[in-house]
Amino acid sequence: MDGVSVCTVSVRVTNGLITGKVDTFNGTKLNVFLGIPYAKPPVGALRLKKPVPVNRSWTQPLDATQWPKACVHQKIHQNYFNVDMNEDCLYLNIWSPALPNSTETTALKPVMFWIHGGGLMWGSAVEKWYSGHVIAAMGDVVVVTFNYRLSTFGLLYTGAKHSSGAPGNMALWDQALALEWVVDNIANFGGDPTRITVFGESAGAISTSLHVVSPITRHLFQRAIVMSGAFTNAVCNANASERLWYERAVAIGCDVGDKTGKTSYEFTPEMIKCMRGLSADDLLKAKDLTYSPCELDFMIDGHFLPHNPIEMLKSGDHKKDMDLLIGTVVNEGSFLFPIMIDPVQFNKRHPKHMTYAEAREYAIRLADSLQSYLTHVSHRPPVGDIRIDGQQVADIYLNGLSNATKSEVFMQRMGQMYGDFRLGCPNKLFARYIHSGQPNSRVYEYYYSAKFAAGDQLFCADWMGVCHFDDIYIVFGLPFQEYDRYGRPERHISAQMIETFTRFAWTGRPARLSGADWPQYYTIAGNTVIAPYYEFSVEPKVDTNFGLNVKSVECEHLWYQYLN
Template sequence: MVLLMALVVAACARNSGEPQRQVAAPAEPGPAVVQTAAGALRGVVAPGYRVFNGIPYAAAPVGPLRWQPPQPAAPWPGVRDATKPGLRCIQDTTYDPDYGRPTGEDCLNLNVWTPDGASRSHQKPVMVWIHGGGFLNGSADIYDARWMATQGDIVVVTVNYRLGTLGFLADPALSPDGDVGNYGLADQQASLRWVRDNIAEFGGDPTKVTIAGESAGAMSVCDHLIAPESTGLFRAAILQSGPCQAQADRPTAQQVSAEYASAAGCTDPAAVAACLRALPADALRRAPLYVGLGPDKLTGPVTGTDRLPVDPMIAFASSRVPRMPVLVGSNGDEFAMFAAIQYLKERQLPPYPQLMAKTFGPDAAAVAERYPLDRYGGSVGLAYSAAVTDSVFACPADRIASSLSHTGPVYAYEFNDRTAPAPDPLRAAPFPVGASHSLELRYLFDVGGARPLDPAQRVLSDQMVAYWSQFVKTGSPEVSGLPVWPEFGADVATGKRISLQTGELTVTTDFGSRHQCPFWTSRSGAR
């Protein structure tokens, strides 16, 4: 399910029709030279901002470095061209056909967006963005951060990290010391260390770093909140639509990975690691899938390991997290997009009881009773979407907000623009996708879309950019002239959220009841 997000966002990126907001297209490369620890870079100068693309933050993880923790990037002579994006990481093009954009294993690179006025003597707070895509797809270059830089006056870093098999294969033969999998998570940590050591040269303040992400990116943020090697690398966190409960435990990941290696022809116990490292990258595009998420499965970080000792949801519930501000939220109709994609692929949805059984197993009858078709006008798509939205996204986000509010200030939101532009093909589904998964991204980044934002949506976009960037600056989304965004509060039953939609922004306290969270909390087997 989450793995399809990259396809949708990539499609948006190809079809943008929205005019730029008083920010001209990038000019020809000018004298935008910055010195990093590994060498000098020449980026792109544009009105209001500069951008440096494809900066290596670690060595190419190829040959003997495949399935190893990232190593430092080699220095380069002269001035390196940083005017074009670097390679995207190897990924399963079954779900994202790449649209001609090159991929490769030498993909540990990042992009830096910096506003006018940012310099070593005038440092700006920093947001490090971790992209989504189910740990299977996606890339940093999708997220054009010029609005955050120019309107928000912050530095933004977008990061590539190893995906799928190359990022998370957990065969114990690859890591004799027992720290299996999590190579993609280690890449993210290496990028954060790069930011700590280099961002001042771009005008960023290394002491004021916020990590942020959506979907799998938000799941990564959950992991960094508890990962020992991430401690001290950031001071605040933003989690957008992150089902952080979908983490694989070590025994499951190891078993699936061993089966994966065997299916790839690596069956000799004494030579599994060498065999896997000798395989061509194309043979590794199909990823091992560890954990169920609604009707689908995905890969990703592995708990019970040195790099990720505990499940983040368990750590949150027991307040084993550092004290820091957190901004967390979900979208009102998260799953509707995926239900629409399923409909368009199959030209229909299966009967409602069949969908419930596939998704919720022995809880199917109880779930169907809570989400009866007649409540949704007889629409299988809407009823099915509501059940998965609540169980997979909304109520886990509620638990995260409640748990983290005991260790630091939490600011919660729900994105509720039911007319948010979605990719054109989804409009052919017999039900609306509404405020579905990933659609809030268009309001924060220039990722394009099937339709441009209308005037009211552009206002909402400006408001969201202001809130997000202010949170990055101060740890609180308190913006002069905008409605007050209150702290969530420790009581999950009455937790305060800001509802983000066109027109009047409102504060709600009925999120848990609207999404039937007490019911989902009671279902030990329901996701």
């Protein structure tokens, strides 16, 4: 922001008075409220339970001028506005350009409700790139960010037999309660509860896509922006989820209460008591930094997700008449390799050299590992004789390369292959179902290919190319906050993306770019979906930055058959 806040501002909600602060950005006044509780602290008897609304009133003004603590998670950096973590963490933050005034007619502004990513293992609304002030000021919208529980705290499922246990999907229920709080209260902060855009990236995008199908939340918002991810057919059913968490509970020493000597993979009351009594650090150990065979450990619980979400999507059981903007980056997968796939070959700082022959062999092995992933999702319907053809995968992703190609290009292609399967193609498949299943829904797409001179970012090394999370810095306006790190091209792209997102929140259509309206998805010849997109690139294209059907070969002809 431009400087130190010099005055406070107060808003009254049902529970009482909330005191925030007034800041400015580029001369625009903003009313900022940090750390507003949207649920009771999930501790004590409420630990590992669904969130409970705040039903008490406070007699003194609630101080909302300081960043809240993050939810407990596996930290992989220290870039936080508040470095402390706590299980008492269910708070939200609001940036509003204008508050309602009893003496003036102030039009309510669209609301942008941000769900952060992090694989449900790390991340927080208090990470330094998630301040909403630039978007709010430049786009004239109300921005809301919030914490939700992660890892074991937000995902543990101990079966349906025991009411004292953990119900699963607590992270999604947290998100739902935060969204309900916004619907009920945001008008007091100048936001329009009938014009809410939910937007999220990575795990936040997968969450957003689930809110589109969930009967609990689909009516609470009007538009969605889904960045780099969407759910697939790998969401757990209850039995698979309980077995997965049972095995984790046993691994951390909570194998108690079963006197039969047989493994039923069902929690006992003693096991639940053991889990509830573990320290925060020990609970974190129950879920390590590897991908679950189930989609982020979300589960079909019969309530938030009554059925397999991909089947709900295909059958038309989802939000209707919605505006949707999706987006992907060139390389969605490279950032994962140093963290959890192959930290030696793909070391972030010093990757091993890779030849064409090695790349081809690696692509085939990677395809085999994805086949193993498909096979071991025990709840997945049988896929018959369909198997991932490693040779075909290698042909597609190494097309045009040779022994003369640089090593880093081969490694980028491996990342693109994995990222397309896990994040990029699910994102595009979700959009196609929304378009095909509801003619009144408008679907738009962007493709992000801008590599900047700012150097290594948190997740992305230079050799990875344009990778997962690179667009987050741009969307949240970091080039306007860190002038010593970013230059004019970065600020230009950032202004474009902020205008695109906020104009979408205002009208349901992205902003005009390159002198042209942004075309939406359409269908020809009965069932052929045409997917126009706009490419955010460092340099303008010779003809236009608009294109059609990006990554159609990779997604339509390869991965969709395994993601359906």
